[in-house]
Amino acid sequence: MVIKPIYGKGIAVETLNALDKCLIVTMKEPWDILKPKISNIPLKVSFNNSMDIKHLRELYLSLKDLFNDSYTIVGIGGGTSCDTAKYLSWKLKEEVGLELDLILVPSIISVDAFLCSSIAVRYDNNVNYIGESSPKKIIIDYDLIKQAPKYLNRAGVSDTISITSALGDWKLAYKENHERFDKDTFDQAKTIAKDLMKSKNDIRDVNDKGIKALVEGFFREVTLCNKWGNARPEEGSEHFLAYCIESITHSHYIHGQIIGMNILISLYLQEDIAEFSIEEILEFFNDINLDISPKSLEISSEILKKSFKKIQDYVRQENLMYSIYNSPRLNLNQNKIKKIIQFIKSV
Numbered sequence: 413m414v415i416k417p418i419y420g421k422g423i424a425v426e427t428l429n430a431l432d433k434c435l436i437v438t439m440k441e442p443w444d445i446l447k448p449k450i451s452n453i454p455l456k457v458s459f460n461n462s463m464d465i466k467h468l469r470e471l472y473l474s475l476k477d478l479f480n481d482s483y484t485i486v487g488i489g490g491g492t493s494c495d496t497a498k499y500l501s502w503k504l505k506e507e508v509g510l511e512l513d514l515i516l517v518p519s520i521i522s523v524d525a526f527l528c529s530s531i532a533v534r535y536d537n538n539v540n541y542i543g544e545s546s547p548k549k550i551i552i553d554y555d556l557i558k559q560a561p562k563y564l565n566r567a568g569v570s571d572t573i574s575i576t577s578a579l580g581d582w583k584l585a586y587k588e589n590h591e592r593f594d595k596d597t598f599d600q601a602k603t604i605a606k607d608l609m610k611s612k613n614d615i616r617d618v619n620d621k622g623i624k625a626l627v628e629g630f631f632r633e634v635t636l637c638n639k640w641g642n643a644r645p646e647e648g649s650e651h652f653l654a655y656c657i658e659s660i661t662h663s664h665y666i667h668g669q670i671i672g673m674n675i676l677i678s679l680y681l682q683e684d685i686a687e688f689s690i691e692e693i694l695e696f697f698n699d700i701n702l703d704i705s706p707k708s709l710e711i712s713s714e715i716l717k718k719s720f721k722k723i724q725d726y727v728r729q730e731n732l733m734y735s736i737y738n739s740p741r742l743n744l745n746q747n748k749i750k751k752i753i754q755f756i757k758s759v
């Protein structure tokens with residue numbers, strides 16, 4: 413179950429000061445901001461930058477004797493800090509039966525990790541989702557989040573706005589692959605994306621309302637996907653192309669940027685079955701000041717060409733959900749690939 417975040421100004425410090433014993437898992441930037449304001453200096457602060465499973469295991473072993481049931485685990489930072497805190501609380505429960513309170517304080521909202529119960533770890537550089545976590549509180553502190561770079565917070569639209577291309581894939585999967593479909597869930601997902609698009613000016617400014625719109629978008633999307641049983645309403649070809657590009661370049665891109673670029677590619681390929689128009693999505697990205705061009709991502713035409721040659725085999729090998737890349741209506745010949753690249757370079 414996803415718990416509803418708590419919103420407010422300066423509430424990260426209030427929350428921390430009210431705790432007794434705690435382990436804080438964080439990163440330098442957010443900790444430099446919060447540390448001087450905390451009167452109740454925590455017993456242990458751990459900095460972690462790596463989600464590699466071997467590294468996490470070592471971190472867990474180095475900390476596990478410290479804990480007793482009066483401890484709270486607090487993750488403060490981006491996806492890595494929140495996921496590390498989730499991992500430690502899950503391991504303690506699994507291996508020593510210690511159920512500690514977990515509090516997550518995202519200092520940036522570029523990804524939805526703080527709302528997902530599963531934990532994203534890396535095995536040999538590939539992302540895998542393991543475990544289960546149930547935070548007691550999720551704290552959205554406007555003052556803290558505003559100190560992160562604006563363009564990174566804006567990039568948080570990705571996992572909500574990806575609904576706009578995921579819905580086209582879902583319709584294709586239903587028509588061509590006889591998949592489960594539910595009009596009500598479909599319409600709810602569409603409304604989440606539309607609501608987010610209405611908040612474009614606040615998202616551009618990353619003000620309190622904009623931060624809340626982004627987080628509420630995540631919350632509604634994660635809740636809907638949990639209810640449906642998988643990420644179908646939110647994830648499709650736009651994510652799969654990103655995984656494929658990453659498997660070729662081994663680079664980590666800003667999620668919102670690469671997903672943004674790929675949404676436009678998916679809508680272009682979905683043609684008449686697309687649920688949203690290229691124009692409205694492009695306008696939204698322009699309005700919120702999110703650059704999704706291949707140039708801004710440093711993805712060359714050569715890389716794009718390689719990715720489009722690989723993608724149809726890739727989605728089958730990786731057993732990804734049915735999408736436009738499985739559809740017989742898509743013929744990715746040389747001419748088509750040339751046209752897609754021309755299209756995405758022109759937007």
Ligand SMILES: [Zn+2]
Pocket residue numbers: 570571651667671
């Ligand atoms: Zn995503």
